[in-house]
Amino acid sequence: MSDLSDNIPVNIGLLGLGVVGGGVAAALLEQPEDISAQTGRPVNLKKVLVRDAARPRDVQLPDGLITTNPEDILADPDISLVVEVIGGESPAAQYLQDALKAGKHVVTANKEVMAKRGPELLSLAQRHNVNLLYEASVGGGIPIIGCLVKELAANRFRSVRSIINGTTNYILTRMANDHTGFALALSEAQEQGYAEADPTNDIEGYDAVYKLSILAGLAFHRRVPPESIHREGITRLQPQDFRYAHELGYAIKSLAIATMEEGGIQARVYPALVPQDNMLAKVDGVYNAVEVEGSLCGRVLIHGRGAGRGPTTSAVVGDLIEIARNLGAGSTPLPSITPEDAGGIRSIDDLECQYFLRLNIADRPGVLAQIARILGEQNISIASVLQKDANPEAQTAEIVITTHPARELWVQKALELAANLEVVQEINSLLRIED
Ligand SMILES: NC(=O)c1ccc[n+]([C@@H]2O[C@H](COP(=O)([O-])OP(=O)(O)OC[C@H]3O[C@@H](n4cnc5c(N)ncnc54)[C@H](OP(=O)(O)O)[C@@H]3O)[C@@H](O)[C@H]2O)c1
Incomplete structure (x- = not known):
């Protein structure tokens, strides 16, 4: 010193x-x-x-x-x-x-x-x-690192759930509130100075991955390298996703989540459905929020301006x-956590949660039964089905399926099989539901 x-x-x-x-x-x-x-x-x-x-x-x-x-x-x-x-x-x-x-x-x-x-x-x-x-x-401006290192140091953490990229949160808020398409919401964010001329780092989730890597390292005292974090951007979201999610009682947010599961860390950045009454669903515009769940403190959420x-x-x-x-005579090192290389990072394939699937299908009898059979064969049970936006000319319709908790690997496999059905025109969305 x-x-x-x-x-x-x-x-x-x-x-x-x-x-x-x-x-x-x-x-x-x-x-x-x-x-x-x-x-x-x-x-x-x-x-x-x-x-x-x-x-x-x-x-x-x-x-x-x-x-x-x-x-x-x-x-x-x-x-x-x-x-x-x-x-x-x-x-x-x-x-x-x-x-x-x-x-x-x-x-x-x-x-x-x-x-x-x-x-x-x-x-x-x-x-x-x-x-x-x-x-x-x-x-x-959110003092989350100091909290993890000092004020909440007595806890073992179970999870970090966060909205840590103001640019994407601004875009998603515009898409949800004003039914704006992604491209328009992005160009508005750029005009307002909330998005850079090259917005890749934000909208493809790299920025959130770096931040989650830091937070997960502090929460779990283990190194969570950026490349071990599953990453999906927000560019494929469409106004319908927000409309249907809203009807089902959810908001769509780009979340950065790390959870400790049976000795392994599961870390991911992706757009997900969040129940409308969840605090994270109410974080709008360029604001950020980080919620940690500790063994002693329970859930703590810090909310504020994440940039600028x-x-x-x-x-x-x-x-x-x-x-x-x-500084000065007798000074001691300030509290600090150096995450260790302990491995144990779990693949996204092992994730288990509920899913929101939006598919474009042929509008004729028996199609839903074919899709339900494929899901059933992969042990995926359907929680709800909404049939939407029929297009009489093309004889197609959009369906939205939500599932009960299922394993990611099986959901991906089922969608691969469903995509090969002659009656499935397109799989538009696969989003996780984070309760
Ligand atoms: N902006 C935010 O809201 C925000 C929020 C949280 C964290 N951060 C982090 O804060 C850091 C700075 O961000 P910023 O937005 O202030 O960036 P910025 O506006 O682009 O400023 C970067 C500064 O660094 C100088 N610089 C860049 N490369 C250099 C080099 N090779 N040698 C010497 N000087 C160099 C630039 O010099 P010139 O001016 O001469 O080009 C400029 O003054 C980044 O790590 C960013 O992630 C930013």
Whole structure:
């Protein structure tokens, strides 16, 4: 642990001055007294790394602060705390490693790096007697990481269920409330600044996978690598799915879920049906929510803004204050969990839940019986059937089947067989029902 005596300022090196970096720089420059009052020592922004020094900024920095050379921060012995808000794996991961090896404390908002390389970096921090905090990497302004590491540490967790991507939640809320198609809802999200020009990371679920990997690691103390998490995006959802789900008493949300099942972890990101009276069903727009179920605390749900300059700055500066408060003679490592490589990640094939299936079929007698027979042969029992939207010209109709709990592998097998029936035109949706 860096041994700074009590009134020596904490010099900070900031890597990145974009949406989050701009907020952090503004907080440090505009309210230094508020921050120092909390840390008990002056906090001083010493250098800021950017890619393009000539780019106009929306934060006014004193002369001489900006650099394009990472060594001005990583090799400066006077900088004891590095804040990384560049994003992406490279070069951010290398900068984090270099900072930790140089004995600097680190705060990062980088979910990709923490999901892919978190355990390695946390061990490195431990070896070099410094702290690595990353509250902003999941849920923006929601203090979920601190809760799992500290306030809820007495629990064994059974599950983490969350809405942790504001972009997809905004799109799904628009599709549900205004019967908007996916493409229109996405372009509106882009106009509002909620979705990036290339929205792949959000709408295909990669962003949520990184965040779930971090949360599951903290909840279960085991490494849950991003590639072990089943992932489905939201691009195939259609307005009918929302209409029929609503009739059946459900909302559709993109959920990131990790559950501990008989010694194995089941982790998945996908759009799913949630009962309308469930708290997660009521999380709308760009809001995020994380619900954990612990052995002692029961269910705890944290809800708030999951992204944006203000909420993310709140989490980053909160970490920075925690580290700065703890500096000085006699400081001890801050609480931290390093997930272990223990294996035991279960395949999606083993999932058991209820299903919502939407199929386009020939509109004639006996078709439903053929589908029911295929489902029955795979041990899948039907809970309800709705026949919808008959198209007299094409002589087709849409049916929606919900099932009782069934195993994913058998459901996939049944749909494969059903797709080969001459009377099945198309299998439009397979969605899980998460009660
Ligand atoms: N935005 C949010 O709401 C939010 C929420 C939670 C977490 N986060 C996380 O916070 C991090 C930053 O996100 P952001 O939205 O602030 O990103 P951003 O607006 O794109 O800003 C990135 C900053 O990093 C600098 N940069 C990028 N590559 C660099 C390189 N190779 N060398 C030096 N500087 C480099 C850029 O410099 P130039 O300005 O010169 O291009 C820019 O200032 C990411 O890990 C993100 O996942 C963001």
